[in-house]
Amino acid sequence: MQINFKELSLKNFKSHQDLTVNFGEVTKITGDNAKGKSSIFEAITWLLYGIDTVGSKLDPTPITYEHDETLVSLLLNVDGKELLLGRELNANKAKYYINEVPSKATEFNEILGELFEKVLFMSLFNPDYFFTLKWTEQREMILQYVTAPSNKEVLKVLPEAQSNKLADLIKKHSLDDLEKLHKDNKNKKNKEHIAAQSRTKTLKEQLEDYEHLVPLPSLRTELNIFKKKRDEAEKVIEESWENNSEINKLQSQIKRLMYERDHMQEHWKILKNEEIEDHCRTCKQPLKDDSVKAVEEDKQNRMADFKEQYNQVVTQRKELEEELKSLEYIDVSEQQAIARENQEKINPLEVEINKHNQLESIQEMIKEAEKTEGEVLQSLNESIFILDSIKDFRAKEAELQAEKVQALLTTLSINLFDELKNGEIKPTFEIEMDGKGYKKLSLSESIRAGLELREVLSEQSNIIAPVFVDNAESITKFKEPSGQLIISRVVANKELKIEEGS
Ligand SMILES: Nc1ncnc2c1ncn2[C@@H]1O[C@H](COP(=O)(O)OP(=O)(O)OP(=O)(O)O)[C@@H](O)[C@H]1O
Ligand SMILES: [Mg+2]
Structure with a gap:
């Protein structure tokens, strides 16, 4: 224009x-x-x-x-x-x-x-105008008209590992977003890594409790010996159980039948001594012969029934006693003692063997914890690498940008970025002519500086x-x-x- x-x-x-x-x-x-x-x-x-x-x-x-x-x-x-x-x-x-x-x-x-644009026109029209702007406005103006280096240009001058990593990542996210993502991940993984390290340490400390374990094979051999003895004793106890409980059952049945017999004998005495009434209980008149006979017959019948019942009880008991005679009580107290003794030896052995299992699971957990620790560390290092790469990318970008601006100037030099101690890049804006800041220039020098600058703006803005x-x-x-x-x-x-x- x-x-x-x-x-x-x-x-x-x-x-x-x-x-x-x-x-x-x-x-x-x-x-x-x-x-x-x-x-x-x-x-x-x-x-x-x-x-x-x-x-x-x-x-x-x-x-x-x-x-x-x-x-x-x-x-x-x-x-x-x-x-x-x-x-x-x-x-x-x-x-x-x-x-x-x-x-x-x-x-x-x-x-x-x-x-x-007003500011651009004023800067072109009055060579002093640009320098009346705030440094941020001056900087913005220069950068507005000098195209920034492309990502490709910056990646080209970065070390290969950084360049490859960022080239891939910036396909998906902006540099600012990447920085936010990896700052966040770095913080998280840092904490996770500390936690993972202390978990591994705690688990490894637990190993000390398992340092002097009796070797598993000898424990197993011993255990098998005692188990065999216990099982043999228990087998005998089991086998005698049916026999002995049959004896117990018979004995209690016999006892019940004897009690019943004694009770019946008492009752028999009462029945036998029962008197036959020959007078009516209410009117006191003598009963007729027929009636007396009937009462007597009834008593005889009841006595015959009772006798039969009694004989049954006695026979049944005798039968059971016969049966009991054929059985012999097996004494298992010795076997019980053997079983108990061996079980007492088995218990501590099983505790020892269990320790081996616990040790195995702790070792498994340590392996798992070390794996997690490694993975967390890898992710942490990855984020640190990316953050460093972003920092270097920005520094290179600034360098290239400054070079581009500088290439347009002849007597002026412009500083667009300051590098902080931590390597971060901070925007700044300083113009110098022959190593002197604008404020230090003489009237003619400042006019010349202004003219050179407006020339750059004119060229860049067309x-x-x-x-x-x-x-x-x-x-x-x-x-x-x-x-x-x-x-x-x-x-x-x-x-x-x-x-x-x-
Ligand atoms: N509002 C105004 N009304 C009338 N006269 C004014 C007004 N403002 C400024 N002047 C006067 O106009 C005159 C011309 O000023 P101007 O700044 O244009 O002069 P100049 O030729 O640039 O002078 P110099 O060589 O000193 O820079 C001066 O005498 C100034 O005092
Ligand atoms: Mg004047």
Whole structure:
């Protein structure tokens, strides 16, 4: 984009009551002090943005003479298209004109904003302007127009291992996200690793309790001997159990039948001595013979039944006694003692054998814990490696970026990054000319520095715009800038003179 100024007209702008400036490729403004040279410079920035040449709000209302409205208009040519802009101020009321048509402030600003960015235009137009910005704005501006190195370019200059790792990872995540992910993982794995180490340690300490174990084969041999003895004894006890419990059963049955027999003998006495009544129990009259006989018969019958029952009890008992005689009680107390003795020897042996099992499971757990520890450590190291790689990537990226910017400059050097002690990269912005900071430069040096910088911005942004070099009498020569040059110089004892040339 090429911006050219054609004609500027001032009406009641500061000391200028009525002035027209026609611009050429070069426009020379001369005159003694206070003849209104800088006011021409200011008129342009005020018209466009309502500010002075370094960005402060400006009220150009004349204070030394009677006047009506203040009006500045500028005929511009942007890429071959003419545009006439006007700003008017009347009793603090602003008016705007686009191609002589009264317009709203918003329309005016919009049309301007679409053409070029305010800060960029100001930096191109006034070589001092850039240095009035905050360092962060200066830096942002430079970086905005100098394309950052691509990831590919940065990866190329990183060590191969880092480059390969990051190349893969940045397909999925941004560098910032990767950093967050691995910072998080590093913290987590760090804690997990400490926990895993202490688990392995605790388990290994437990091994001390199992240091002097009797070897398993000899324990097993001994155990088998005692188990065999115990089992043999228990077999005998088991086998005699049916026999002995049969004897017990018979004995208790016999005992019950003997008790029943004794009880029946008592009852027999009562039955036998039962008297036959020959008188009625109620009326006391003697019973008839028939009746007495019947009572007697009944008693005889009951006695016969009883006898039969009694004989049954006795026979049954005798049968059981016969059966009992055929059985012999087997004494197992000795076998029980053997079983008990051997069991007592088995118990501690089993405790010892169990220790071997516990040892085995502790060893298994140690193996598992060591495996986990190794895996956690691997993940931790991976994250540390990635974080370091990201740090190095950023440092290289900054280096390349700075190189790119530096390549555009001839007498200036720019520092865009500071490296902190921990290797991290911190943005900064310092401009030097021949090793001296901007603030240390003389007037002519600072003009030269400003011109060099605006040249870079012009080239990088592809905008060719006019530049105003005020107080140029202080500088003997400078490289001709791109765009129209408007140059003002003090010349003693001279009225204001404006010459256009090429
Ligand atoms: N609002 C104003 N109304 C009237 N005169 C003003 C106003 N503001 C500034 N002036 C005067 O206008 C005159 C021109 O100022 P200007 O800064 O343009 O001069 P200059 O030619 O750049 O001078 P120098 O060589 O000293 O830089 C000065 O006398 C200044 O005091
Ligand atoms: Mg001046």
